[in-house]
Amino acid sequence: MEGTQEVKDGAGRESSAGDAISTVLLVFAMQAEAMPLVQTLNLTEDDEPSIFPKALPWKKYSGTHEGLTVHVVVPGKDLKLGVDSVGTVPVSMLTYASIVSLHPDLIINAGTAGGFRAKGAAIGDVFVATQFANHDRRIPVPVFDEYGIGTLAATPIPNLVKALELKEGKLSTGNSLDMTPQDEEIIKANDATIKDMEGAAVAYVANLLAVPLIAMKAVTDIVDGDKPTVEEFLGNMSRAAAALSATIPRVLEYVNAKSISNL
Ligand code: SAH
Numbered sequence: 325m326e327g328t329q330e331v332k333d334g335a336g337r338e339s340s341a342g343d344a345i346s347t348v349l350l351v352f353a354m355q356a357e358a359m360p361l362v363q364t365l366n367l368t369e370d371d372e373p374s375i376f377p378k379a380l381p382w383k384k385y386s387g388t389h390e391g392l393t394v395h396v397v398v399p400g401k402d403l404k405l406g407v408d409s410v411g412t413v414p415v416s417m418l419t420y421a422s423i424v425s426l427h428p429d430l431i432i433n434a435g436t437a438g439g440f441r442a443k444g445a446a447i448g449d450v451f452v453a454t455q456f457a458n459h460d461r462r463i464p465v466p467v468f469d470e471y472g473i474g475t476l477a478a479t480p481i482p483n484l485v486k487a488l489e490l491k492e493g494k495l496s497t498g499n500s501l502d503m504t505p506q507d508e509e510i511i512k513a514n515d516a517t518i519k520d521m522e523g524a525a526v527a528y529v530a531n532l533l534a535v536p537l538i539a540m541k542a543v544t545d546i547v548d549g550d551k552p553t554v555e556e557f558l559g560n561m562s563r564a565a566a567a568l569s570a571t572i573p574r575v576l577e578y579v580n581a582k583s584i585s586n587l
Pocket residue numbers: 353354410411435436437438439500501502519520521522544545547553554557558
């Protein structure tokens with residue numbers, strides 16, 4: 325019998341990993357990161373009524389790709405300022421609500437990230453996160469310090485990484501695009517190759533609800549390089565989104581009908 329292996333989540337609970345993947349939830353922070361993929365997969369935006377409360381800016385695009393049910397969700401534009409609702413809070417609420425409503429077999433948190441050249445990152449690379457941690461939650465009290473960092477291992481996907489020749493690295497998350505010296509110290513302690521503003525929050529929710537998670541991040545800027553982060557981010561954003569929309573369909577085709585334990 326195939327794929328009935330038991331796996332343990334971050335809390336040590338056992339769950340059956342035997343079921344074939346038929347529904348995938350893709351969580352993006354920015355509309356511009358998601359739209360090339362929405363177009364590539366020909367997904368359509370939800371008609372009313374939305375699965376989300378009416379007042380929210382959250383958006384969902386759905387469809388099928390080679391028989392696989394695919395949902396893309398984004399937290400949408402801030403109600404007051406009209407910019408993308410980046411950062412950990414919107415994406416964790418969105419991930420929670422989407423899991424509860426859509427029951428995905430697998431979540432993919434896709435987006436952009438800063439990369440560390442010293443760890444082998446280059447602009448346009450798409451990395452799979454092997455570990456999630458936070459770098460802006462400093463709580464210098466025994467055990468709470470570790471809770472603040474909140475390290476979680478990613479769902480192992482060795483066959484997928486090998487088949488698609490993807491780069492792997494640890495991800496560190498914080499709510500700022502820039503990096504203070506204290507952040508830098510913790511990012512180094514987290515052994516991170518890439519740095520973003522959402523990954524560890526999605527991992528927290530996915531782990532709470534025992535849903536497998538893959539995080540795929542395209543590098544828009546080199547953190548330990550000589551260019552200002554904002555300029556570099558804006559200059560490479562569309563290249564990164566294109567890299568994601570090229571890679572993610574291949575990932576969907578690979579995971580389709582497989583069990584998590586075979587990825
Ligand atoms: N200046 C941007 C703001 C987006 S914030 C704009 O004008 O649209 C950056 C987004 O990209 C976040 O969702 C974050 O996860 C990701 N990101 C890219 N590079 C990053 C970096 N160096 N540090 C942290 N997050 C980064």
